[in-house]
Amino acid sequence: MMKLQVYMTDDCPKCMAFGKNLQEALKELNLDEKIERIDLKHAIEMNITSCPALIINGEIKSMGALLSVKELKKMLKEDM
Numbered sequence: 001m002m003k004l005q006v007y008m009t010d011d012c013p014k015c016m017a018f019g020k021n022l023q024e025a026l027k028e029l030n031l032d033e034k035i036e037r038i039d040l041k042h043a044i045e046m047n048i049t050s051c052p053a054l055i056i057n058g059e060i061k062s063m064g065a066l067l068s069v070k071e072l073k074k075m076l077k078e079d080m
Contacts (some may be wrong), residue, residue, distance in 0.1 A: 002079055005036045005055040007043040014066045018052040025072035031080075 006022065008015035026033055038046075043053065050064030054072075055080045067075070 002031075002033050002076070003036070003055075003057050004037050005031050007040075007048050007051050007053040007055075009049065009051055015052040018054075018066050021067060021069045022054070022072055024069045025076060029073055029076055031076065035080050054074055 004022075006019065008019060022035065026035075027047075038055070043051075046055070046060065048060065048063055051062070052062070052066070053060060054062040054067070054075070056075070061075055
């Protein structure tokens, strides 16, 4: 099971689109992974400088990019 974490803000349109794309990617891969949303303090501790950010199994995989469903599926498959 993967550990998925995201850093997003509620007032960021790019973050909201990213969240929807991530949910769709998980659905298309038939993955029932829980997504943990990290807070600003945790993001700072991890040296995350922009949002949205995706962390898989403790490794920052994406920061500041609005990834497509296809890109997210590829990234998730690599860590399965």
